[in-house]
Amino acid sequence: MDHLLLLMMLLVCSSGLQAERELNSTEPGVRLVGGESRCAGALEVEHEGEWRPVGEGYSPWTLKAAGVVCRELDCGSAVSVGRREESSGRPVWWIRPDCVESGSALRECAGSSSSFYFLNLTCSDSVRLLGGTGLCSGRLEVNSDPSDPSWSSVCEADFDQQDAQVVCRQLGCGAPSVLQGALYGEGEAPMGTKEFQCGGHESALLDCSSASERSTCSPGTAVSLTCSEPGGVQLVGGESRCAGRLELEHQGEWRPVWGSPWTLKAAGVACRKLDCGSAVSVGRRVESSMRSVWWIRPDCVESGSALRECAASDSSSYFLNLTCSDSVRLLGGTGLCSGRLEVNSDSSWSSVCEADFDQQDAQVVCRQLGCGAPSVLQGALYGEGEAPMGTKEFQCGGHESALLDCSSASERSTCSPGTAVSLTCSDPGVQLVGGESRCAGALELEYEGEWRPVWSYSPWTLKAAGVACRELDCGSAVSVGERKESSMRSVWWIRPDCVQSGSALRECAASDSSSYFLNLTCSDKLFQPNISVSSSMYGVSGAQQQGFQAFRGSTFTISCSIQPQYPGGSFLLSSSTHNYTQPAVNHSAHFLFPAAEPAHQGNYSCVYHVSAFSQNFSSESRLLSVTVTGVPSDPEPFIIRAVVLPLTQLLVTVGLYFYCKATRGRRPSRQEDIELDYDDLGVPAEEEGAQGAE
Template structure:
């Protein structure tokens, strides 16, 4: 039996339509009364589709061909419809609306392998019975989003092209997928070495939005998707969702922004701290809520991530244009981007364009290409990026409306050690981070931004004499991370900002006594003991010397001088008599 003996006509895909069976070189429709669920299972299997989802007459137009005259009696396990038993039937026509219309589900023909979950990894497709990696150079994140939907995963987060050995791949035409055709209808075989790595969110998605970073929020739990009620969701929860989707911080959080709720409602109140990497990592409390009032389903808009930069120039506003989509790569030079170069400087808050050129590299390298029709339609940059190999990249020089601020750290006490890119300060000691900028415009403010492996926050102070000082009275491990100063000012009817280099801060525990310190203390004690011993020895020796001198005293007899001796002689004689008496008493 060949698959050429059954077909589905007038459907939206190869797996749906009005059923026709071929016998004796002619096609016949099948009457609904002669066909059941087990027969449908066999047809769907024969066509390489998934199990039947809808079986109903006149779904795909009225019958126009002869009617199959036998009633099928399949067991459901057969590989082809004409392998089934059948009984003769006197039927040669069908009542209107009774010709079999059949919709088979799409086959489980696509998967992500080798990633952290079933929603991340190398994209593989099963076609003609064979699993192969999938590749298409010109796919963007937006065009890959239907794959995430097909896998019942959340929103598309990142798409990367990875080098591999040269092998046959399945190539998917992106415009075909966008038209909602089935994957196998969009597949051709080709010889490639790169492969696609796709990451979808596991359990959150934004629907009906203008970009991948906006829409009505839905959360997946127990294999089903639920909307979230506004009363159970706050700003910190929104920060976690935006981070999980690879977007920037939340900019708008409001009910009914993107349509009314159609899915079941999430029954728990989310209690995120704002630092979690995924929404389902947050704590939650039970709620009796099972429905949302109209207009109260969470609609969320996240800002676009900071995904552009200029590198290799004299400042952050000069150099080669690079874009981040999973990894940083140069942007391929093209005429339409050269014509829009001023927008790049504005996007980077670098004032106006001074100079731009296309530079020819010596080696072919992996680059990002921006699709002009996608960008000009207002889509976010990361949704318009495809992977290419090119020699041509772009060099920009923007006007640097603001000079780069300076960042400096100091400590009044504790252990402080200046390093090339940061400082080390001992625990519980105070330290100050100072921001300053060369005088250009009066006023403005400084924002001190802090990022670490699991959190981010900022402090803001007005600029006083073009500087601001942020005091940390007691250093703790939570202060350890990277700091930068961002200067903000409103001039020429626009907001401008400029960011300093990053400064890393390491907080060390209080210094413990070292071997050298202990050795020094012991030597000091020994020295003190020796000095004390020497003092007492010296004292004892001195007393013995004085004692010997006393025993050697010569006693003079002053009586020979006669009675008429002077008063001085009498005084000396009296003193000598006193010494004799004292000496005798001591003996």
Template sequence: MMGETWLWDMRQVKVVCRELNCGNPVSESRGPLIEDGRGGVRLYSRCSGDESSIRQCNIIGRPGFCDGGYYRHVTCSESVRLVDGAGFCSGRVEVKSNQSWASVCEADFDRQDAEVVCGEFGCGAPAALQGGLYGEGEGQTWDKEFQCKGNESLLLDCDTSDRENNTCLPGNAVGLTCSEPDDVRLVGGGSRCAGGVEWYDQGEWRTVGAADWKRRDVAAVVCRQLGCGSTVSELLGNTTRGIRVSCSGFESSLRECRRSYDLHPGLTVICSDLLVQPDIFLTDPMGGVFRGHQGPEMFRGYNFTITCSTQPQYPGGSFHLTFTGSNRTQTQPAVNHSAAFLFPAADYSHQGNYRCVYDNYVFSHNFSSESELFSLTITGN
């Protein structure tokens, strides 16, 4: 048990689960300390997450007793774990068998099985599933084939069947990468990649803050977890009660960082991928476009228009239409979040690859986003 004033993170939880031979951490929460007449111990520790026992962590100061405040409630996966991955949502899949851990063969594990494991760990959807992705392990191989439907809460709730092949060739121990959980968001910035940081914790969204010297590290983790690129700026605002977070800056998600529940300045973050990807499409009022084997083809002599558009996030901005055939660029201001580039009398000089680039000056910074490449072929005599 641990008092609330100390910053606690999932690295300590990982060590506790390992010491109890209970798989990987699933969640960590707090609750009233005195419920059944027992007291608790306030333990000041720093763990790397690789220790086999909480006693091997760096104990800061002397442990003490506490008779008020909160305790830490730890939930471990118990019978399945992800080993040798990066963060808490990836690794080699292992299942507990007779109090020892066994790797799972790739042939016995599919995407529906992976969805159950990712959900069990509180992670997002499976992103990668491959044999040998995180090594082979040193123990035995699980002797069953999983047959999950995808909606089970736990992997061991799934049906199993005997394996068709009793051998699992080297390189076939299944590795799984889940996407990061959707428990962090940025609000009030007009984009999923800008705004005040909030963390879904214990059934509600809570404001996230940080000490001034830690705000860049926390912002880096937020942008990484959201898939929003790198940090452009971070700002501390009004003091409020929520979750104070302290990160090293290299974590995959906020739940790997230390946290406490107290008063702190709220954190606003702007990430580099602020603007959504623009769309590019071709319109042909004269009917000169047809679908060819390599994509759209245009008859010579016909007019055509390439239109760039984006979602209505922010007003203003401009579109640049780049053309690789001649390395030329045309520019127009964004009107109603789009711009149309007219090409009269198509000829072979118009054949090539086009791309829309949307630029806008927002939050005192220049941002840019590129569309997919659009290839056009010109045909006819």
């Protein structure tokens, strides 16, 4: 009896501790309230012991973010996300959708705020697709018992086209396009699944009648399903179907698209979906009144998600305007301005034979794509693709605005593999202005023929700034900040995460306006030092010498210098056997060798070291070869030539100077005239005197 009482006390204590742990748990609860089921309604999160609705902030929630909540609730996939408005504000948890999409827990992304708008979600409840490329593809799993949180695959033999129609509809997707076993992974062999018998009109798979459960089925036969993406995409109001206002059909409604400034990289997704080549420009149009829009974040699109996954309901008076290249595109390159050329001349894309394409044609294509002048034109540089067939020989003058505006010769039936044109156009210009050097100042980008400063709401990191520094051939980024002006002006809005992903600055640029501008300082590349040598004996300068020969015991000087760039610094004169260091004075240093010895032989270089921006930089000169030879075999001629002869010449010159000075001004006597028959020039003195008298 005592043992039984003790056991009961232990159970009570343990349950109390468990309850206390649950009460004090910092992990928040998540629920949907006010909907037709536990998998639909207003999103609420328990955080710090308080249940609050989740408010919709400046970034509307997308299906991609809502899918995280649905999975956490074990409610399948996200079908719709919207908002509910109340007349009075109340405390909410404000959760950024991009934070949730990045893989962070809801609690990590939560911040306290107040709002009039609250998130409403609908999840697919009893069906989900796993392992696919988006919300509308994957391996099918079904939860047929709400009280049991287990999911199971479906046997391929128990599922047909009518069943697939119901599942696609329940997920908010379009009609089924592919129905195949194990297309998106086998998963576990389906066990205890039902054979569904849908008519195709039901709103949910569990509304369909079903046969008795199958105990098991063969591995590799789990149903994989691909539904078409719902809705369409179109550009309206432009000069062609490949230009105009971007509109998306979603949840049965056509609306314009808006979002944080769209980049060319994001716009390219829409152009490809429209089969309109590459994105050339992206901008915005303003209308006088607000209207419903699909708000789509460009970074969500750039990540590879479908437009529908990135769409959220919102209202705005701003709408996206896109222009696509229409009939030309570059594939497989490093960005929008390089790749294998393909042309759409008759509702189908084909490569172009290298023999049918020249520099003038390339100029037109680069201009049509919004890129700079062509820099590389080569066959199969970016992959061969298929051998071009039925292509035209273009005959452009170089001034046309589009390749199809050029005249063309008759079509060629085919050409050899590996000869499809690959083209690289130059990117637009980048510069830093207003700083102390060309490697410091406000970052400006030339795009669409216009220089504008660069700005972004997301702070730029040194990693992103380093991309601009490298493009400017200015070393690495040292600092990045902002400068504010009193008035707004047009800017190129560039997200740092887009640049850091490896995309070119142009691909990440979107038109915007701001009074803030980015200021960068790059480390700059040090100039190469100069190395020269001189000898007091010969007075020769070695500024252009590759080598220098010194006699043993002679004096020579090696000088290091560098163009003015940074104050201070030091020079290291280095060879394989010697290292000498001097501070840089007026950007130079002089190393004296008073007596040359064989040990001084070697290849010397000047290495300049300087500290700037809290970093150390160095640069090395070319090599200078120094050899030391012995004193000549007979030293006397050397001594006579170097010392005695110059001294003798000096004495003779001084003697003649004083002699002439002493004899100038007094007339010699007749006797003296006779004795001095000739002067040093061989002229008779008497005759000379006579000529002077006359």
